[in-house]
Amino acid sequence: MQSTSTPVTLLGLGAMGRALAAALISGGHRVTVWNRTPGRDDELVAAGAVSAPAPADAIAGPGPIVAVLLGHASVHETLDPVADKLRGRQLINLTSTAPDEARELAEWAAAHGIDYLDGGIMAVPAMIGQPGSSVLYSGSRSVIDEHRDMLELFGVADYFGEDPGLASLYDFALLSAMYVMFTGFAHGAAMVASAGVSARSFAARATPWIQAMATGLPGHAAFIDSGDYTAETQSLDFNKSALDAITRASHDAGVPTTIIGQVKALIDGQVADGHGPESFARIFEGLRAR
Numbered sequence: 001m002q003s004t005s006t007p008v009t010l011l012g013l014g015a016m017g018r019a020l021a022a023a024l025i026s027g028g029h030r031v032t033v034w035n036r037t038p039g040r041d042d043e044l045v046a047a048g049a050v051s052a053p054a055p056a057d058a059i060a061g062p063g064p065i066v067a068v069l070l071g072h073a074s075v076h077e078t079l080d081p082v083a084d085k086l087r088g089r090q091l092i093n094l095t096s097t098a099p100d101e102a103r104e105l106a107e108w109a110a111a112h113g114i115d116y117l118d119g120g121i122m123a124v125p126a127m128i129g130q131p132g133s134s135v136l137y138s139g140s141r142s143v144i145d146e147h148r149d150m151l152e153l154f155g156v157a158d159y160f161g162e163d164p165g166l167a168s169l170y171d172f173a174l175l176s177a178m179y180v181m182f183t184g185f186a187h188g189a190a191m192v193a194s195a196g197v198s199a200r201s202f203a204a205r206a207t208p209w210i211q212a213m214a215t216g217l218p219g220h221a222a223f224i225d226s227g228d229y230t231a232e233t234q235s236l237d238f239n240k241s242a243l244d245a246i247t248r249a250s251h252d253a254g255v256p257t258t259i260i261g262q263v264k265a266l267i268d269g270q271v272a273d274g275h276g277p278e279s280f281a282r283i284f285e286g287l288r289a290r
């Protein structure tokens, strides 16, 4: 466990970096900040942060280094030139990276004697430190164990084990679910827009509907995890008939069937393979990695 005030360096003062730095300062930590473009740290400095002119200056002091940059390449651009000075240090990378990029950074870190923890932020900047914010971590167990209290200032700190790519995999899987949900909303909004209905009005209906449907996810998960898709209701045959009609209605409304057509194709594939009486959850089998 750490003491209540940890010296910490934060690299990257975009919208998210500034929110994280503010949370650290409010939590009583001694924060040194650096950003590629100068002038983004005025409020943080007024709140007590120390501004460093270059990454080498920022990492000169003790404590963990938190990177909140744009993507994988920007982490290398920032840290490669100072890698030799990072031996024995702890790096917490909250920059969004794909799983293979997180693993590559962990290998790079290990080669330079750096203890590496990867993180995926499940929040927007305004949510940092608020209920509903969480950060998914994987990689170095000792880093999360030592700094958990500090990291909880950002939101709930969930640790997924030592594979440095696993937090990112969860992060991107959750984002996939989110993007498909929002895209589904856009498809529905386009359908009702053909009848002059506003997106706002549609959202008022869609919000409680999607919330109610989300409660069915554990039921879908039970089918998937057991591999037994025997179903009394909501069979693929039933859903095929619904998707045929929805696709037709979308087409009739002048809405491209690109999105809904993919759902129909997944159902059609399972029905063609003889699984019509089984649960809709079986579409998972058409998506899982071979």
Ligand code: FVH
Residues within 6 Å of the ligand: 012, 013, 014, 015, 016, 017, 018, 035, 036, 037, 040, 068, 069, 070, 071, 073, 074, 075, 077, 078, 094, 095, 096, 097, 121, 122, 123, 124, 125
């Ligand atoms: N903002 C959000 O809602 C999401 C929520 C989920 C997680 N993401 C990820 O967090 C990382 C940072 O996001 P951000 O919101 O702070 O992004 P920006 O405001 O665009 O700031 C980007 C910072 O990265 C710096 N930067 C970009 N390229 C380089 C580079 N080659 N070398 C050094 N620094 C670089 C940039 O600096 P500057 O443009 O001000 O000089 C900003 O500090 C990100 O991975 C999200 O996916 C946020």
